[in-house]
Amino acid sequence: MLFTVVIPLYNKAPYIASTLHSVFAQSFEDFEVLVVDDGSKDDGAAVVEQIQDSRLRLIRQANAGVACARNRGIAEARGEWIAFLDGDDWWHPEYLATQRQSMSLFPAVDVVSTGFVSRKDSKDWTPEPWLLPSQDVPRTLVHDLPAQWLRKLSFFTGSVAVRASRLHAMQPCFPEGETNGEDMDLWFRLGEGGAIVTLPLPLVAYRDAASESLSALHNYKGMPPYLTRMQNRALSGNLDAGLARSAMAFVVQEQVSMARRALMAGRRGPAMKWLWSAGKRSLSNKRWWVTLGMTLFVPAKAVAAWRLYCKRRAYRQITDSLPGAPAQD
Structure with a gap:
């Protein structure tokens, strides 16, 4: 089974190498990576070009926003499942393997997610693979996503994988031209069409940008x-x-x-x-x-x-x- 990893890139030159390193360090190796450069003004695309791996593709487009970049990645994807990651976040080495296990346990489900941790922005910090709980963490089949979200369930774009056929049928998946909640829009629409598997295991590190006031x-x-x-x-x-x-x-x-x-x-x-x-x-x-x-x-x-x-x-x-x-x- 092939994953497509879609990474929108806009002015993330200081971070994109470590982000890609976390992808190529995955224990599950059947994947392709699509980096969609959304008209970056820095050297992020050049950093990507220096990485030699046949699974990596760089797509360039004029600046149109993160939603458009993600939709472009979905359109170009060849994988059966599509996972998303931003250009300054990281995956634990077991992220894709764990998502693959969720898919095997719940074969009728089209959306799987994990937990995450958040860190303040620091160009000097790249996380080493962090320890995971030794005991099993139970998965939950969520039929009412808004209700579960109100009970403090949460995931974000970097901790979600979706069956590609479902996304292709919904294109454009992310509302283009919007700057707030474009990812939430998709998750709730997906949840209205079927159950979502959630696993509260922190397998993604999210960079909380200090510049956001x-x-x-x-x-x-x-x-x-x-x-x-x-x-x-x-x-x-x-x-x-x-x-x-x-x-x-x-x-x-x-x-x-x-x-x-x-x-x-x-x-x-x-x-x-x-x-x-x-x-x-x-x-x-x-x-x-x-x-x-x-x-x-x-x-x-x-x-x-x-x-x-x-x-x-x-x-x-x-x-x-x-x-x-x-x-x-």
């Missing part, structure tokens, strides 16, 4: 398109009733999160707008009521300090298990 991440003027589409599908009557309820609950949760982000930026007006937009479905959401109280009565700096504390605590919980990582500030 709060305002850059959360300066939304409206609901992200992927959430609007999710809401429309939930209200269309075409989804199972339980899945539709979960999808709407997820949308409300995201609206509350956006209200909190606006509040952290000192924007109480937009925060209230997000809370109001959640509508009557929010009245049973405890976070909605807490956020309303914060918006009305708590100073923005106090909210930001609390949020930062929670984020750092969660960050330490998921990264302390990764040996060889630099100490956090």
